[in-house]
Amino acid sequence: DVKVTQSSRYLVKRTGEKVFLECVQDMDHENMFWYRQDPGLGLRLIYFSYDVKMKEKGDIPEGYSVSREKKERFSLILESASTNQTSMYLCASSFFPGNEQFFGPGTRLTVL
Amino acid sequence: QKEVEQNSGPLSVPEGAIASLNCTYSDRGSQSFFWYRQYSGKSPELIMSIYSNGDKEDGRFTAQLNKASQYVSLLIRDSQPSDSATYLCAVNDGYSGYALNFGKGTSLLVTP
DSSP: OOOEEESOSEEEEOTTOOEEEEEEESSOOSEEEEEEEETTTEEEEEEEEEETTEEEEOSOOTTEEEEEEETTEEEEEESSOOGGGOEEEEEEEESSTTSOOEEOOOEEEEEO | OOOEEOOOOOEEEETTSOEEEEEEEOOTTOOOEEEEEEOTTSOOEEEEEEOSSEEEEETTEEEEEETTTTEEEEEESSOOGGGOEEEEEEEEOTTTSSOEEEOOOEEEEEEO
């Protein structure tokens, strides 16, 4: 079974803090993704990575950065958290490009 | 603009009935199509993949694809209250080749 884990289920941070969200997959998948999900807006792609140290912007990259130093780990960084970044953050991975993605449990981030 | 459209619902069906969920997409280059189920507060879970025109059956689930009409559907036979969830349609992004484009989901309620 594919397993995707995320570092926290719930996280509360203050405005201006630097926030790290980590994602680890154990199936040797090449491709990893970060989404945020908000009511009425659906899943929106923030960044994805198709190889170690490679990254591509998704639809809403502003205010975020990512890091992929090892194949199994993909980190999302909020450089200076703002209240409009309060959301559910979902990490996913896939073996083949454009193929089925497997999601982690999600991190519900609240920025106060 | 890459769009995946779903009726938001809620779609209400009685227990034991067939639930029919529909999705249309705009990207003619898409080749891979997926249905995810998402319970409230949880992450999306893959339930069906379909790549060729026609029907694909897996237990109580049947996915139907018509590329000419740019239409994909999910039928759930013998619906159970435990099927009550939001169902997300996802289509591979023919432009990037890596990402999936998600619809906003249809909420299904199965009433006892």
